[in-house]
Amino acid sequence: MKVIETKDIIETVSEMCIRANHYLSDDMKLALNNSVNSEKSELGKKILNQLQENLDIADKEQIPICQDTGMAVFFVELGQEVHIEGGLLSDAINEGVRKGYTEGYLRKSVVGDPIERVNTKDNTPAIIHYDIVAGDGLKITLAPKGFGSENMSRVFMLKPADGIEGVKEAILTAVKDAGPNACPPMVVGVGIGGTFEKSALMAKQALTREFSARPTISWVKDLEDEMLEKINKLGIGPGGLGGTTTALAVNINTFATHIAGLPVAINICCHVNRHITRTL
Numbered sequence: 001m002k003v004i005e006t007k008d009i010i011e012t013v014s015e016m017c018i019r020a021n022h023y024l025s026d027d028m029k030l031a032l033n034n035s036v037n038s039e040k041s042e043l044g045k046k047i048l049n050q051l052q053e054n055l056d057i058a059d060k061e062q063i064p065i066c067q068d069t070g071m072a073v074f075f076v077e078l079g080q081e082v083h084i085e086g087g088l089l090s091d092a093i094n095e096g097v098r099k100g101y102t103e104g105y106l107r108k109s110v111v112g113d114p115i116e117r118v119n120t121k122d123n124t125p126a127i128i129h130y131d132i133v134a135g136d137g138l139k140i141t142l143a144p145k146g147f148g149s150e151n152m153s154r155v156f157m158l159k160p161a162d163g164i165e166g167v168k169e170a171i172l173t174a175v176k177d178a179g180p181n182a183c184p185p186m187v188v189g190v191g192i193g194g195t196f197e198k199s200a201l202m203a204k205q206a207l208t209r210e211f212s213a214r215p216t217i218s219w220v221k222d223l224e225d226e227m228l229e230k231i232n233k234l235g236i237g238p239g240g241l242g243g244t245t246t247a248l249a250v251n252i253n254t255f256a257t258h259i260a261g262l263p264v265a266i267n268i269c270c271h272v273n274r275h276i277t278r279t280l
């Protein structure tokens with residue numbers, strides 16, 4: 001049994017919040033970099049160069065890469081052999097968010113009630129998804145999610161007869177409807193199967209996947225490639241101003257589902273697809 005103190009979790013989460021909002025992950029940076037060479041439109045190239053310049057300025061001046069520093073979404077893998085000491089794990093994660101967003105001068109974007117809409121002033125509560133796994137590790141992934149792109153996300157409860165063509169149409173519809181509002185070039189997270197909520201969760205988690213990690217199921221890999229090609233032919237382009245770089249990646253997760261259904265969720269993320277992982 002490994003003991004992990006909540007004070008260490010608070011410090012780790014606080015550092016993750018600041019780091020994720022100041023620096024894009026290496027895979028996203030590389031994909032953005034490569035897209036400048038492949039983009040066909042001159043205006044598109046110019047926008048992509050401006051996005052790179054924005055990253056450099058954020059780095060030099062230690063400011064966030066986007067003014068919308070997002071709602072803090074966590075995927076936590078908790079080993080069965082871990083004992084958390086010093087309080088509740090969820091409280092520690094929320095305290096880390098409070099500390100990171102306050103000390104890092106990150107915008108506080110959370111309202112405590114969806115109708116009364118009073119800002120909680122510390123970006124809590126976080127959205128935390130737990131997975132109990134084997135071993136004695138605690139793996140925490142944070143994805144601060146901006147709502148320009150979150151608002152463009154969709155769940156389609158397709159019929160089994162809609163099949164893979166229905167899935168393709170759902171993905172393209174969501175991206176077309178998102179257009180410039182999702183701050184492209186975007187990353188498209190897709191969840192196929194499960195239930196209503198499972199598909200949405202898979203789509204969200206798909207956004208945190210490293211670009212180099214490809215699916216092992218061959219039809220899923222083919223679908224990712226086909227969708228990326230088709231999305232980039234839509235002409236939305238960087239900043240929504242036209243071009244061939246509408247998406248940098250399409251990441252798809254799948255799960256078993258019911259004989260009567262085919263849920264498909266599309267969670268869209270913008271060009272600041274922030275994600276960071278730490279293991280304690």
Ligand code: SF4
Nearest residue numbers: 066146148149183270
């Ligand atoms: S969608 Fe992304 S890039 Fe656009 S404002 Fe929100 S966080 Fe920033």
